[in-house]
Amino acid sequence: xxxxxxxxxxxxxxxxxxxxxxxxxxxxxxxxxxxxxxxxxxxxxxxxxxxxxxxxxxxxxxxxxxxxxxxxxxxxxxxxxxxxxxxxxxxxxxxxxxxxxxxxxxxxxxxxxxxxxxxxxxxxxxxxxxxxxxxxxxxxxxxxxxxxxxxxxxxxxxxxxxxxxxxxxxxxxxxxxxxxxxxxxxxxxxxxxxxxxxxxxxxxxxxxxxxxxxxxxxxxxxxxxxxxxxxxxxxxxxxxxxxxxxxxxxxxxxxxxxxxxxxxxxxxxxxxxxxxxxxxxxxxxxxxxxxxxxxxxxxxxxxxxxxxxxxxxxxxxxxxxxxxxxxxxxxxxxxxxxxxxxxxxxxxxxxxxxxxxxxxxxxxxxxxxxxxxxxxxxxxxxxxxxxxxxxxx
Amino acid sequence: xxxxxxxxxxxxxxxxxxxxxxxxxxxxxxxxxxxxxxxxxxxxxxxxxxxxxxxxxxxxxxxxxxxxxxxxxxxxxxxxxxxxxxxxxxxxxxxxxxxxxxxxxxxxxxxxxxxxxxxxxxxxxxx
Numbered sequence: 001x002x003x004x005x006x007x008x009x010x011x012x013x014x015x016x017x018x019x020x021x022x023x024x025x026x027x028x029x030x031x032x033x034x035x036x037x038x039x040x041x042x043x044x045x046x047x048x049x050x051x052x053x054x055x056x057x058x059x060x061x062x063x064x065x066x067x068x069x070x071x072x073x074x075x076x077x078x079x080x081x082x083x084x085x086x087x088x089x090x091x092x093x094x095x096x097x098x099x100x101x102x103x104x105x106x107x108x109x110x111x112x113x114x115x116x117x118x119x120x121x122x123x124x125x126x127x128x129x130x131x132x133x134x135x136x137x138x139x140x141x142x143x144x145x146x147x148x149x150x151x152x153x154x155x156x157x158x159x160x161x162x163x164x165x166x167x168x169x170x171x172x173x174x175x176x177x178x179x180x181x182x183x184x185x186x187x188x189x190x191x192x193x194x195x196x197x198x199x200x201x202x203x204x205x206x207x208x209x210x211x212x213x214x215x216x217x218x219x220x221x222x223x224x225x226x227x228x229x230x231x232x233x234x235x236x237x238x239x240x241x242x243x244x245x246x247x248x249x250x251x252x253x254x255x256x257x258x259x260x261x262x263x264x265x266x267x268x269x270x271x272x273x274x275x276x277x278x279x280x281x282x283x284x285x286x287x288x289x290x291x292x293x294x295x296x297x298x299x300x301x302x303x304x305x306x307x308x309x310x311x312x313x314x315x316x317x318x319x320x321x322x323x324x325x326x327x328x329x330x331x332x333x334x335x336x337x338x339x340x341x342x343x344x345x346x347x348x349x350x351x352x353x354x355x356x357x358x359x360x361x362x363x364x365x366x367x368x369x370x371x372x373x374x375x376x377x378x379x380x381x382x383x384x385x386x387x388x389x390x391x392x393x
Numbered sequence: 394x395x396x397x398x399x400x401x402x403x404x405x406x407x408x409x410x411x412x413x414x415x416x417x418x419x420x421x422x423x424x425x426x427x428x429x430x431x432x433x434x435x436x437x438x439x440x441x442x443x444x445x446x447x448x449x450x451x452x453x454x455x456x457x458x459x460x461x462x463x464x465x466x467x468x469x470x471x472x473x474x475x476x477x478x479x480x481x482x483x484x485x486x487x488x489x490x491x492x493x494x495x496x497x498x499x500x501x502x503x504x505x506x507x508x509x510x511x512x513x514x515x516x517x518x519x520x
Contacts, residue, residue: 019441023434080416080426088434091407098405131409143404153405316414 001025002160006169007235009107009228011100011152021092025163027085032378035078036309042074043305062299062307062323066315069308083316086134093156094136097149108148108227113234115227116243123221124246126270126321134318139199140222151200151228158202165379167353169236173263173294174203176352176383178210181259181290183364184347188290190214190258196247196277197221197265201229203294205238207261214258219245248276255286263294267322274325278337287393291339297348297375297384299326306372330386339388346386348374413488427488435481 198218
């Protein structure tokens with residue numbers, strides 16, 4: 001069920017290690033599909049009627065649903081099992097990376113790709129102070145010189161985490177939004193593209209695939225991720241440049257890019273850093289350029305139960321900024337960075353990898369529609385993104 | 394336990410920093426949940442390996458079941474299995490080890506559990 005990574009930086013587990021990874025992936029699918037459905041039914045049949053009886057109304061937001069669910073036995077088992085499964089994702093991968101560390105680093109050195117490092121950069125506290133989403137060592141810890149292990153841990157972990165639902169190379173988000181841009185804006189053909197907070201470049205390379213004439217750059221604060229991303233791009237033969245840089249303080253001149261993209265990035269940032277990144281994105285975009293962030297959907301577009309369901313990560317999965325971000329008014333957030341209020345862009349799309357082209361194009365044309373699949377990893381997830389066009393000069 | 398358990402020093406920590414949340418009021422229930430899940434994972438690993446073993450042996454023309462019943466373990470094999478059994482138990486009980494900084498030993502044990510197993514003799518390996 002779990003396949004080896006398809007590029008030359010793969011680390012190959014023993015059969016028992018692979019079996020353990022498959023178990024964790026199956027356990028996560030069971031939690032996020034079967035148990036999630038049972039928990040919702042439990043809420044509708046038991047928790048909600050009790051809440052309505054006590055308060056004379058339904059819960060107004062995710063926090064109220066969370067409070068009401070606290071005493072529910074099924075919710076506790078769901079949370080406990082999901083938390084353990086998250087730990088087990090990393091436990092199923094780290095020993096394999098560790099055992100192959102020297103070989104992996106040698107292979108990365110042999111095909112470095114284009115990695116521009118900045119040893120003077122201070123990795124921000126939102127990365128260093130906690131082990132984000134229970135990942136031991138967070139995104140940045142290194143154990144050897146020129147270490148790529150942060151990238152290897154992330155790449156291999158997400159391969160287990162995604163249980164084959166996020167594309168062939170865990171790159172469906174990138175393919176979905178590169179193709180969204182291609183189909184939704186046929187007159188817009190970006191020549192310079194920036195992917196901010198790109199980790200290993202999963203969702204960076206699809207832009208180079210869809211827009212082969214564009215210069216594509218990925219940035220991240222973690223040197224280990226940048227080295228790995230560049231070597232991974234080189235292994236795939238994609239001429240993409242990766243740079244160690246903080247998105248809140250970009251080392252690019254004004255008006256450098258036609259498109260600034262990010263995916264699954266904003267929810268890792270404190271609100272002040274999101275605001276700083278948005279201002280920087282506005283600055284480095286050319287007039288008429290597009291800013292687009294793939295993210296979890298905003299709470300104000302979701303039903304109370306779906307808000308609670310998606311905010312689980314913020315409550316329990318060491319994602320402290322996830323809910324504060326999702327509680328924002330996204331159009332306001334974008335407008336505050338200087339983008340015109342009437343140029344706000346929002347999209348909900350099915351996964352490009354698993355959707356016939358015509359159906360995908362029809363969904364792009366029909367505009368953003370929100371439901372309980374939006375942003376929820378399962379077997380029918382749909383991706384959300386928002387942003388804006390910069391004013392043409 | 395033998396050199397098998399100390400031959401490789403892990404470099405990357407296996408445990409995240411910080412306190413684990415408690416989902417249950419009854420003391421010990423959270424740890425029991427971790428035990429059950431780790432145990433189930435390890436049980437699946439074993440079940441899949443046995444499944445493969447029977448098929449590989451069958452393909453090789455070895456009537457495995459009666460031979461297993463008749464097999465005598467030598468002292469080295471007994472010691473090796475003792476070590477592996479202890480590793481299994483340490484993994485199943487890992488959630489009781491609340492010291493998140495000093496668990497390198499557990500980490501090391503996990504790694505060795507996942508290491509490829511040496512075949513005791515010649516013969517075709519799994520595909």
